[in-house]
Amino acid sequence: MRRSGKSTLLEIFARQIVSLGISENRVQQYNFEKSIFPKEYTWLDIYKDILSKTDKKNKNYIFLDEPQQIPEFERLLDALFVEEFIDLYVTGSNAYFLSGDLATLLSGRYITIHILPFSFEEYIESQTNTTLDKYELFNNYLYETSLPQGVLLRNQGASIQNMYIQDVYNTIVEKDIKQRYNIQNIRNFDNLSKFLMGAIGSVVSPNNISKTMKQDHQDIHHNTVEKYIEYLVNSYVFYQVNRFDIKRKQQLATQEKYYLVDIGFRNLKLGKFQYQDVGHILENIVYLELNRRGYQIWIGKIGEYEVDFIVKNALNRFEYYQVTWSMSDPKTAEREIRPLKSINDNYPKCIISTDIITAEIEGINHINIVDWLLKK
16 A cells, blocks of 8 residues: 555665665666656656666666556566566555556566555554553554554654545545546545445445445445445455355355554544444454465354454464454353354464453463564
8 A cells, every 4th residue: 555665665675785785876766656757758768768777787676666657567567577687676556556467467477565554563663762561552553543654753743643644545545546447426435435444344245335325315326335445445445355154165255344454544534433443443453464474364154153364374274363352251252252162173263352361261362462463
């Protein structure tokens, strides 16, 4: 997503390459959101310009930031990529970036690194002037933005921080969604976005969303709802998670859940009343962390019960997670334990909560969320 730190990571890597002894004239960086080439330049003109600055006898490191601004940018990337003396690094902030022609041209020849906003560990590392302990810092992380620049603006006050978050959100909607997909009814789109923000962690369907919005006097067809959700997912504002039938070992095609890339957007669009929904915010944080750790993720279904997350790691081993605010209430504890006990295999099962004191329960690991987030 925009402003998640991609450009900064490219700059750090470029500096690291130079620090290892690579000559600076073999490292080129271009940010195409800035006017660095004349408007009349085609992709071929840019290619020739970049190529003219390379050292043909040695490896050159080329960094292209948001090149999808260029007409036929796919041809530029492919032309650079085939040169044996070029090592190419590219960022994009929309799923469109790796669709269509580009995916065909580079099929099987690239590695994708997905960048999310700050993890809790990174958030702690950024808080250099604080006396708060890890649990107090988590309370801030739970309710605030994790966008890198937004976190750094925290000390300048909530109004400055909110202005930044608003600017990021507006840029995504305007550049990555409204212009690209030619949305005419931006009010309906914004209301749909707010609906999804309020429903994180809940099973939803386009049809039900359409019915609910119509009851609130917002006339929107379920096909339009489906398209708008697709646009938000393609822009990495939301992540879609499908349901998985654990008994039948198959993915289900309906009633997905959606998780928000940054809770700061939710605070901005829905206001403080959403703090009441801390259980789903906690679930959102766990989803993003599982995503960072490289798991494949589903919502688990076993009979009439639901498991918050079923994940598969690189070794094709499964793990099961339940997320709840607290296990102190016996009824809550029973509700969280029951689905995990229904799973008849020996893969790890875990309940994540904010409880400070935790212990294994009937073979199920119970862990504090702060400790889980900081676990290597």
